Amino acid sequence: MANDPLADWKHQQRTTWASFTPMAVFTLPVSAHLVRVAGIQPGEAVLDVGTGTGIAALTAARAGARVTALDLTPELLAQARENAAIARHGEIVWTEGDAEQLPYPDASFDVVLSQFGHMFAPRPAQVVAEMRRVLKPQGRIAFATWPPEHMVGRMFAFLGRHAPPLPEGASPPPQWGHPATIADRLGDGFSPPFFARGAMHLPALSIPHYRMFLEQTIGPMQKLVAKLADTPERLQQFRAEFEAIAADYFVDNHVHQDYLLTRAQAR
Helix, strand or coil, X not given: CCCCCCXXXXXXXXXXXXXXXXXXXXXXXXXXXXXXXXXXCCCCEEEEECCCCCHHHHHHHHCCCEEEEEECCHHHHHHHHHHHHHHCCCCCEEEECECCECCCCCCCEEEEEEECCHHHCCCHHHHHHHHHHCEEEEXXXXXXXXXXXXXXXXXXHHHHHHCCCCCCCCCCHHHHHCHHHHHHHHHHHECCCEEEEEEEEEECCCHHHHHHHHXXXXXXXHHHXXXXXCCHHHHHHHHHHHXXXXXXXXXXXXXXXXXXXXXXXXX
16 A cells, blocks of 8 residues: 555554454344355355455355455454354465455456445445456456445445545445446446345344444444544534434334345456
8 A cells, every 4th residue: 555645544444443343243144145145156266355354254165165355454354363263264365455456366266255345445446446357257246335325324424424524536435335336336347236135133222222332343433432522512412413313223122224235247
């Protein structure tokens, strides 16, 4: 990232997500859905971009794939290695790196996965070009993203309204949850994408419990709460606005978080 004009911003993102580990367990069913939609086969070479704690990577490895996984945040990779050791999948190759500058040769992988990872890379054109570059001819891309109109997409839009603006050239992550935008970004390098949907159910005793858990695990929310700590009235208003959004999705002691899956074949 030495010559990257967004290097400083990426370094901030690298540290922002270090506390994500407790949240990652709730993505286990999403990973199973993603690997199934991707059609992972035994022996295929798979790259997991933005692997976090390695849940999608390990799910693909259990399906018999030969897995390499990359993430920007070393604390999450440390947890991923621990998860792999417990699961007895020491063969997975873990790499600290940038989704916009993948450190792999051309045509290295049969499948490139990303579970809520690549969507946080700031420049969609660059990350798509890199994912396409490392795919073998007729290889597949498959990823999970958060639609902008549902809970997590609305949360990131809410956080964006309270945070400093993104750097010039960066795109908001929830744009990756819109099928027409995805099709446009994949462009001529891929076949028309296939879409599927699902929901992640996050248990919560109350909406304030849900909010508090996110304040402890979602880096951008942590930063805003810390920034507002010296202004209690503003912090109270921030929390009230967030809880009003979450109320639409809280039922039967869980928060319903809809996601979108995409699969496409390289041309």
